[in-house]
Amino acid sequence: MIREMRQSIQNEARSVMMPDGTESHALTVAQTEQLAIRHGVLTRTIEIAALEDGILPLRYARNFSTFSLEDQIRLLTSRITVVGLGGLGGTLVEILGRAGVGNMVLVDGDIFEDHNLNRQLLSSHAALGTSKARSARNRLRAINASVDAIIYDMPFTPANGPHLVDNSQVVVDCLDNIVTRFDLQAVARQARLPMVSAAVAGVSGHITTIYPQDAGLALIYGPPDALKSPRGAETRLGCLPQGVSTIAAIESAEVIKVLLGQTESTLRNRLLLVDLSGNSYEMVNLV
Amino acid sequence: MVFIEVKLFASLASKTPSDSGAYKIEPGLTVAGLLQRLDVPVDEARLIFVDGVRCRPDTPLKGGERVGIFPPVGGG
Numbered sequence: 001m002i003r004e005m006r007q008s009i010q011n012e013a014r015s016v017m018m019p020d021g022t023e024s025h026a027l028t029v030a031q032t033e034q035l036a037i038r039h040g041v042l043t044r045t046i047e048i049a050a051l052e053d054g055i056l057p058l059r060y061a062r063n064f065s066t067f068s069l070e071d072q073i074r075l076l077t078s079r080i081t082v083v084g085l086g087g088l089g090g091t092l093v094e095i096l097g098r099a100g101v102g103n104m105v106l107v108d109g110d111i112f113e114d115h116n117l118n119r120q121l122l123s124s125h126a127a128l129g130t131s132k133a134r135s136a137r138n139r140l141r142a143i144n145a146s147v148d149a150i151i152y153d154m155p156f157t158p159a160n161g162p163h164l165v166d167n168s169q170v171v172v173d174c175l176d177n178i179v180t181r182f183d184l185q186a187v188a189r190q191a192r193l194p195m196v197s198a199a200v201a202g203v204s205g206h207i208t209t210i211y212p213q214d215a216g217l218a219l220i221y222g223p224p225d226a227l228k229s230p231r232g233a234e235t236r237l238g239c240l241p242q243g244v245s246t247i248a249a250i251e252s253a254e255v256i257k258v259l260l261g262q263t264e265s266t267l268r269n270r271l272l273l274v275d276l277s278g279n280s281y282e283m284v285n286l287v
Numbered sequence: 288m289v290f291i292e293v294k295l296f297a298s299l300a301s302k303t304p305s306d307s308g309a310y311k312i313e314p315g316l317t318v319a320g321l322l323q324r325l326d327v328p329v330d331e332a333r334l335i336f337v338d339g340v341r342c343r344p345d346t347p348l349k350g351g352e353r354v355g356i357f358p359p360v361g362g363g
Contacts, residue, residue, distance in 0.1 A: 088363040178361035201360035204297040219341060221359050222333045233298035233331075234362030244363070271334075271341075273357055275296050282294075282355060284336045 005039045006049055013055045018064070026056040033145075044102050044146040048076050059144070060100050071260050072100060076146065078259045079103035081168040083156045083184055085132040086110070087239055088198055089174035090122035090139075091248035096255060097140045103148045104140070107164055108132040109155035119241035156180065161187030170258050172251070173197035178221055179230040185216050194258050198251040202237030204275035205247040208286070209254050209266040219286040220271060243276055250274070289314050289350025293325070296357045302327055312348060319344035321354065331358045 012035060013025040027035075027050050036043045047057045051069045060072055067075070078101055082089050085108035093106065110132050116123040122135040133151040140147045152164060156175075161184065165171050171188040173195055175181050181197060188195040189212045197217065198207040210216040221227065229235075250272060257266050273282040290309040295302050302325050304310055312321065318335050322328075322344070334357040335342055348354070 084363050086363050174363050176361065176363040178359060181361065198363070199360045200362040201297050201358070204357075205360055205362075206357070220334055227359075228330045230361070232359035232361040234360055236298050239362040273296065273355070275300075277300065280294070280296070282336075283339060284334070284355070285340045287341075 001039075002049075005035070005041065005046070006053060008035055008038065009046065009050050009055060010053065013050070016056075016058070016061075018061070020065075024056050024061075025054065026058045026061065028058050032057055032059075042146065042148075044076055044148070047100075047146055048073055051076075063099065067260075074260055075100045075256070076102040078170075079105070079168045080170045080172055080255060080259070081105040081107065081165045082172045082174055083107045083164070084174035084176060085122060085136045086116060086174065086176055087119040087241075087244035088200065088248045088251060089172075090120045090132075090136070091245050092172060092174055092252050092255070093136050093140065094121055094143070095249060095252040097144045097147050099252070099256060100144065100146070101255070101259065102146065103150075105150045105152070105164055105168060106133050106136045107152045107154070107156050108136075109153060119239055119244045121245075156184060158183045158187060162191060165191045165193055168193065170255055171195040172255055174248075174251070176234075177230045178217075178227060178232060179224065182217055182221075182224040185210060188212065189216075196251055196254045196258065198247050199232070200239050200244050200247050201233035203240045203243035203277050204233075204237075204273070205243055206271050206273045207247060207250045207254060207267055208271045209258060209268045211268060214269060215287065243274075246274060246276065288312070289348075291321075291348055291350060292353040293321070294353070294355045295325070295327070296355065297360060298358050299327055299331060299356055312350070314349050315347050317344065318342055318346045318348065318354065321348065322356070325356075327356060332356045333359050 016026045112123040133153040137149040271284045
């Protein structure tokens with residue numbers, strides 16, 4: 001069965017010229033879909049088998065050679081849990097879905113409201129009043145059907161958290177308040193998982209990557225029991241689309257680095273501060 | 288007297304002194320003392336860094352440092 005599938009992938013693959021002038025064997029999206037139907041498997045299975053044999057699914061062609069074939073396979077076989085599907089989460093899901101992260105657990109109990117439209121890529125006029133989690137799954141189906149999206153149309157809580165992060169390699173904090181971020185960090189720590197965390201106010205924000213043994217969010221916000229308010233400067237400054245999308249893009253880059261084992265390049269024990277108002281990008285050593 | 292550079296971010300930007308690039312202090316002024324002089328409430332300055340390293344409020348400044356103050360942000 002598997003040998004037959006691999007043989008048909010090789011038969012279908014066509015030679016293409018890459019932008020750097022090298023030649024590669026590749027599969028189109030249409031060929032991938034036909035092969036999946038013919039062999040009764042997921043398109044992701046076809047893509048992984050192709051990559052294992054050095055054949056490039058064209059939909060990922062521009063990921064190369066920044067990604068190796070092995071990197072792309074690793075992303076396609078990865079699983080992440082994204083908590084919060086608003087401004088940060090919506091943009092992050094879009095980026096990581098296109099990059100080819102193969103399995104996503106998507107958590108948000110909210111519906112889209114008018115005030116989301118300024119920045120949340122998953123929102124639209126037609127989606128107002130509908131579930132953010134369902135919208136995320138629909139978007140992934142539209143942009144990369146190889147991504148398996150498991151949605152939870154419910155808020156993250158410390159009680160359901162362990163189930164939501166089970167079998168994931170990375171927990172991604174795209175929440176909208178500081179207190180719940182601490183709850184998510186506790187769940188990630190308990191599950192011995194790294195967490196990539198980001199937060200925004202106005203056109204500024206920050207990103208960090210926290211491993212279970214790290215001090216984490218307390219280095220940014222102080223101890224959670226001393227928090228005066230669950231929210232921060234965003235209550236006054238709002239959340240602007242250019243700020244949210246910039247921070248979400250950097251957060252996505254962190255997730256990819258963690259998944260690909262590029263741990264030395266991550267923001268572990270460091271915080272990248274971004275403030276677009278003065279074009280400030282500051283790296284802060286947290287320890 | 289010595290000089291430091293002061294950078295206030297996000298909601299604190301409006302408290303940036305006009306001479307932030309060369310802000311005059313007496314040597315030994317702590318970061319907490321600096322916050323007081325800038326009229327920045329401690330609760331709005333949970334993240335303070337000196338020359339790119341997170342520091343505690345009791346950190347003394349000797350002059351020549353670059354001090355950054357970032358308020359808590361939690362939006363998404």
